[in-house]
């Protein structure tokens with residue numbers, strides 16, 4: 240079950256929003272009385288309530304907004320119990336001042352917005368002993384192991400326990416709460432108002448992550464990176480799983496660079512079966528592979544890993560996807576050894592995508608010039624794969640059959656910029672922009688204006704996701720669902 244936290248300054252707003260949530264199918268709503276600006280009129284909020292509630296009045300010290308007296312706060316909590324609300328949230332230090340009465344369930348809670356305490360087990364035991372129906376601990380995740388400790392705590396507890404890590408790093412603990420035994424998880428009522436850091440909107444929790452359907456059999460995958468919050472991968476993979484009726488969930492896994500080993504040590508304990516890998520982990524993840532496709536060794540990076548009990552197999556689906564697009568446009572023969580031998584390409588950028596594409600082009604015999612603002616990185620790729628590397632300012636100086644933008648210039652919100660001057664394009668070029676948000680970048684628009692053949696970032700993204708889906712599930716990917724989902728999500732008309 241998902242409990243939606245609702246905080247509004249005015250009673251009328253709180254009541255209207257509560258009703259609206261229930262109409263949308265929400266089964267439990269937390270009324271955050273500390274958000275109410277004036278004196279709290281509890282009767283008004285709960286007498287005609289449209290569905291079950293948790294009553295919470297959080298102090299400032301615990302991350303809430305309660306400014307009135309502590310006496311008033313304990314009074315309100317006692318009155319809520321006397322009125323027979325379904326749940327009341329009682330911080331552990333005041334648990335003995337708020338007696339049990341009637342059928343109201345006691346959520347004994349503890350918050351730490353700075354970190355996750357070392358003595359979690361002791362803390363939990365003391366809370367459970369305070370006549371708790373539910374123990375709830377919400378702490379900030381500062382390292383990935385905080386998530387692991389909190390999920391273990393919930394899993395091992397005999398008292399129903401909600402153990403949530405706040406912050407972007409803790410999102411998986413919210414999504415997997417039920418799987419580790421929690422009676423419910425918390426989500427926010429509004430896309431722009433988060434009651435706590437890392438909270439997801441309840442619709443996202445419900446429709447994208449399918450929270451209520453996650454069980455012990457659910458296959459878990461995720462995006463390993465830092466940051467991961469802006470990525471469309473969870474949306475797209477989860478829609479694909481749902482469309483195919485596949486019992487799987489794709490999680491956002493924010494893991495800081497230095498925590499990679501902690502994550503990899505625990506990935507199987509959490510139940511992770513596969514990973515899409517983003518910066519900064521694409522290089523070092525190789526150390527955790529038991530085997531990898533040839534492209535991974537060639538490129539020096541992977542972006543996909545499939546895991547089972549013994550094996551961790553690395554792939555580079557960026558390379559595969561990009562080369563599929565290029566092969567299609569140039570109508571390259573799959574069995575020809577060096578089908579691009581007479582061609583040349585200019586690749587803009589020297590990051591992970593550039594590396595993967597340069598390796599692919601070189602293995603097909605293409606002459607490659609890399610233009611980059613980071614000559615050190617560029618020279619590394621140039622040396623490894625035998626291509627020319629030039630300063631960014633010289634990017635227009637080379638004749639090329641193929642121009643590849645592997646930088647993020649032109650990506651939302653930088654939509655008015657193009658990495659290449661329009662008057663330097665010519666109609667014989669194929670223009671490939673790896674940016675997919677938006678699909679119609681300024682570069683793609685310029686290229687289309689003069690009738691160049693183009694490959695868009697969406698063309699590549701759909702193939703990349705399709706390969707990952709196949710590697711994860713062993714089944715053909717629903718490419719139409721993937722394409723529609725990413726197109727809708729990146730459609731500028733929907734931007735707010």
Ligand SMILES: O=C1C[C@@](O)(C(=O)O)C[C@@H](O)[C@@H]1O
Pocket residue numbers: 244269271295328348375377403405425426434435436438
């Ligand atoms: O304790 C919790 C959990 C929470 O802090 C969260 O992190 O989602 C949100 C609060 O409203 C609720 O009372």
